[in-house]
Amino acid sequence: MDGGCVNNVILLADSYKVSHYQQYPPGTTLLYSYFESRGGKFPYSCFFGLQYVLKRWLVGPVVTRQAIQEAKEIYSGVYMNDKDFNEDGWNYILEHHGGRLPLRIKAVPEGTILPTRNVLFTVENTDPAVPWLTNFFETVLVQVWYPMSVATNSRIYKQVLHHYLSLTHDNLLTLDYSLHDCGYRGVSSVETAAIGGAANMINFKASDTVAGTCLLRKYYHEKTVGAHSGPFSEHSTVTSWGRHREADAHKHMLDTFKGRTFGCVIDSYDVWNCCEEIIGDQLKELVKENGKQGGCFVVRPDSGDPCTVVLKCLEILGRQFGTETNSKGYKMLPSYLGVCQGDGVNYNSIGKILDTVERHGWSAASVSFGSGGSLLQRLDRDTQKCAYKCSLAVVDGDEVEVYKEPITDKGKTSKKGRLTLQCEDGVYTTVEHGKGDPEKDLLVPVFENGELLKDYTFEEIRQRAQITPNEIDILNFLAEDK
Structure with a gap:
C-alpha cells in the first residue's frame, strides 16, 4: 500500500x-x-x-x-x-x-x-x-477527511435503510447486512480501498472489500473480520454458459451452493424472463428446496431504472412463489428469496427505491443493496x-x-x-x-x-x-x- x-x-x-x-x-x-x-x-x-x-x-x-x-x-x-x-x-x-x-x-x-x-x-x-x-x-x-467522510456517508445510507425497515418490517435484524460494499475496484488504490472499506464496516457487516478487514486487523484490533460476503455470480460466470443455457448457469449455482445464501445476476439477457420463466418456473422447486436446507436465493438485477426494476422483480417473484404478510401489513418474499439492487445505488436512490417499494405494499426486508463508487469514491475533502x-x-x-x-x-x-x-x-x-x-x-x-x-x-x-x-x-x- x-x-x-x-x-x-x-x-x-x-x-x-x-x-x-x-x-x-x-x-x-x-x-x-x-x-x-x-x-x-x-x-x-x-x-x-x-x-x-x-x-x-x-x-x-x-x-x-x-x-x-x-x-x-x-x-x-x-x-x-x-x-x-x-x-x-x-x-x-x-x-x-x-x-x-x-x-x-x-x-x-x-x-x-x-x-x-x-x-x-x-x-x-x-x-x-x-x-x-x-x-x-x-x-x-x-x-483523516477520507475515512471520516466514508464513515459518515455510509451512516447516512444506514439511516435511510433503518427508516424503511422500521416502517415496513417487524425488526431490524437485517439492517447491518442490508448494504454490501462493492467498491474495491472503484477506488483509486489498494490503500484507499482498505481505509474506505474499513470506514464503511463501522456501519455495515457485508462487504467484498476485504482490504478493509486487513486494515482493521492491523490497526484496530479486529480479531476476525470486519464484514462478510458469499458466493455471487457475475456476468462472465453466467454468459460463459451461452444465452441458450442461462438456466443451466443458475441451476449450477443452486447445485454448487446448496443450502447456502448466494446471489445470481439476472439481467444478462432478459431480466423479466429470467425472473418469471427460469427462476420462477424451471428452477422453482430447486429454489424452494434450497430454502428448506437453510439457504436463500438472491436475484441481482444490474441495469435499468432501479425503482422500476426492483419493484417489478418483487412483483414477478411474488406471483411465482407467493408472499407472506408481516405484522405491519407489508408483503414479503418467502425467506428463501431476496432481491439485491447493485446498480446506481447511493443514499438518495435507496430512499427512492424503498419509497416505491413501500407505496406498493412491500417490506424493505425483501430488498438489499450493493454500492461501490458512490460509497467509497464519490467524495472529496470538501464533502465535509x-x-x-x-x-x-x-x-x-x-x-x-x-x-x-x-x-x-x-x-x-x-x-x-x-x-x-x-x-x-x-x-x-x-x-x-x-x-x-x-x-x-x-x-x-x-x-x-x-x-x-x-x-x-x-x-x-x-x-x-x-x-x-x-x-x-x-x-x-x-x-x-x-
Missing part, C-alpha cells in the same frame, strides 16, 4: 511547508492547531481514521539519519537549492528526542457522531524549539469541508490568538485560541479562547512525544457509532439534498 520513497515521514508534507519554519514570527515557541468539518454535505460527521494515520506514520522513532538525508536530497531538488530544507530542525528531533515527534494530539473518540463545525482533534508541539512541527504534519493528518487551522501561538512568551476571517467567505472563518469540546443536554459546543472547562473536555489525549496514548478497538468504535432514537429526520435531509 506504499509508494516508492514515501515511507519517509519527512516527505509526508506539501513541499511548500518545508520553508515555513523560516516564516513564523521570531520568538515563536508554540503553535496550536485544530481539525474540523466546517459544514459540508452532511449535518454531522462520524469520526474515524486518526488512529490509522498515527500508527501507520507517526508512532515511534520515525525520524532517522537516513530519512533526513533522503529528504534533504529530494527537497533540495524540488526547491532547486539546499538552503530551505530544515536540516538542523530535523537533526534536533533526532538528537534530543531519539527521532520521536514532540507533538501532543487530543481527539474526539473514534466512532463519535459529532455535528459539523466542532473541533475533532487538536495538535501542538511539546518542545518550544520546534513549533513549526505542528503544521508541518497538517498534510497527512488532514487525510474539512480544514486544519492554527488557532494559537506563543511568541516571545505571549499568547496570540491566530485566526482567519476572509471578507469574501465568512464560512471559512476559523476558531480562536485553545479549544475544548463540551456537551450540555446533548448539545455539543466548541468553546474557544481557552475559556472551556478542562474537566468537561471531550477531547482525549491520543498521542504525545511519539507514543500512542489511546488504542481503540474496532468493536468499541462500531458501538459508539450506532444509530440512536434522536437522529436527524432522514426524509427531510433527503428532500433538501435533491
